[in-house]
Amino acid sequence: MATSEFARLPGFRDFPPEDFALRAHIQDAWGRVARRYGFHQYDGPPLESLDLYVEKSGEEIVDQLYSFVDKGEREVALRPEMTPSLARILAARSRGMSKPIRWFSIPQLFRYERQQRGRLREHFQWNVDVVGEEGVAADAEVLAVAIDGLRELGLGAEDFAARVSDRRLLSSLLRAVGVAEERLGGAFSVIDKVERLPPETAAELFEREVGLDATGVETVLGLLDAVDLDALFERWGEDERVAPELERFREYLATLDAMGLGAYVQLDLRIVRGLAYYTGIVFELFDRQGELRAICGGGRYDRLLELVGGEPLPAVGFGMGDVVLGELLAERALVPDYEASLDYFLVPVTAAERSMALGLAHDLRDRGHSVSYALREQGVGRQMKSAAREGARTVLVLGPDELARDRVVARDMTTGEEREIALAELS
């Protein structure tokens, strides 16, 4: 196809207008929803010091960084996620700010994944964070923004659901089952993979990596199948370590119910999220048919700001990428058709009307209308074809006879109807 000797880098996208339109459709919806929730938009640089990511985000992300040494001998990376930049920005200025802080951003993010064929190395990601509030109302608020972001694009409870968990609740349950404190990290990492493993392999890993006996394994696997908070209350409600965690999670779900979003939310203790910095409630949004990767992931990260040298502040947020979401919208036929459109196309009949057309076009544009015309002298027929191709709603034909009476012919391109109007009418 491409005849150019210069190729796009692998894993990057071009956005010609028809693709840019979908990108804008998604990002505009994200922005509208975030502003409805009272969030303020921010951004940071696409390039940051490598330091900011190393040790903060777990080894998994560090291996995949699009990192390099710059001409000033600095180790730098194209940002792979936004949260470290957010934490850096807030670390320097949060002390003077009223809490909670409601901020959102739509950065382009980058990863360098060597082995994956056909996988992108960049995407745009909606980041929404509440900083400075530790209660579950903040967790619920953030998940509600994510859900409404998808609803705004036409997706409903039949299309997607949020699977929610709480690392604190899961930890308390694992302790109650008998997992040793120092084995909790290992347990999380097995649980993170459990959906993709055959049951025997999972059981084996729980025995070997977490030190559980057969009964313990059975109990843990039972927990991971739990979808009902009441059942957990029945079994663990009397355990003094577990009960407060269950209570908190119940309040979280009740908050989402009060917002009318209960149908979108499903308890699922298998959701732990890979990133090391999560500390509490975590969630992922999936398409109901389970064919795509997660649409969105997020959770509470109460220690990150302190880690990058800022004020200790609780925080909760999510990231939602545009690639999987774009696939889901396409599957559900929710991608709007791209159509060029214009308010007016101006057609001077002869060269003599050209100057008049230029002046009129500029006046109409000054009043906020979109206007185009041929950039060279052409016959009326060719100009009318251009008008149709550019999606003009109205064509204004400037002929010598009509102009002599300060009038033009306006053609409605939908109905084909033509009428003469006074120049003064155009506003």
Added chain:
Amino acid sequence: MATSEFARLPGFRDFPPEDFALRAHIQDAWGRVARRYGFHQYDGPPLESLDLYVEKSGEEIVDQLYSFVDKGEREVALRPEMTPSLARILAARSRGMSKPIRWFSIPQLFRYERQQRGRLREHFQWNVDVVGEEGVAADAEVLAVAIDGLRELGLGAEDFAARVSDRRLLSSLLRAVGVAEERLGGAFSVIDKVERLPPETAAELFEREVGLDATGVETVLGLLDAVDLDALFERWGEDERVAPELERFREYLATLDAMGLGAYVQLDLRIVRGLAYYTGIVFELFDRQGELRAICGGGRYDRLLELVGGEPLPAVGFGMGDVVLGELLAERALVPDYEASLDYFLVPVTAAERSMALGLAHDLRDRGHSVSYALREQGVGRQMKSAAREGARTVLVLGPDELARDRVVARDMTTGEEREIALAELS
């Protein structure tokens, strides 16, 4: 100030909400104006093969590239300008497209300038291009977009002007003065610097680098002072090499006059533009007080698409950055105040109304209103303070007595007026 141990990279900007608001203010104006002219938005990747820039943009830009070798051993660069990406994208697809192509973009661009202290390494740049039309109407259209972009932000003819020239006209004049064909490039490069040189140095350079004698130098310096096309016609109108170029330039200026933009445009043959790929009319926009660097630069580049392997297509476009423009807006007091604003802030009087508040907030947001509330239980006084801080226009107080009658108290935060309204009224 900053207490974080992690610093932003030198030359990059953070955009906390108050700064993001100015960025959005500028970019929204750019987008509105481009769409009024019938342009379609596109984008490319922020990272491209180094090849795309080397030899295409002149040595000047290559030295300043933010370039590196990636993990796949590719020589790559953060894009320093958009035109090469545009040319690459069009090279692969322009053959099937109707001409002229009207595209615009607002990329973030990057340069690595070693020596300059305090100079930025990134900026956002509005790129507007007409591809596939060689006539001066396209040149005029593109300059009109640039001028209207500034007018849309509140700047007028007293604030800025476009200095316009034509490399073809200048070449024909230089040839007529006696500059040898192989010295034209050298002459352009002296002319590009002439404003920043003392007259004696300029004269010396014209003698040494361009091979002019004293009379020739005087004639060229006279040309560079010309601001009046009629005077050029009088002196050179009979020269058969120069006359057609003067005619073309007159048509260009007449087109801008017909648009009502004559007051913004000034002939200035000293404008040649550094980049090697310009081939015809070139222009720069400056603040009238001459205190700032150029706000915008552009021109015709008829050979670039072919150079990157595409269809031979004439093209004209410009780039306008956000940094100098931001300085000019600040000087002219045209930066809008950043104020948080919300349609509603909801105040549940006791914990019992909290659930009701969550449901009402979600309903209002679903109807497109911006809504916030405290994310924890607080007294009414503290909640009212948050409402004021978040810029709420209306506070809805949810008290037990009013709710029992399906009513709430609405407080207008501008007038302080309070009235009871039915829940059903809120839409």
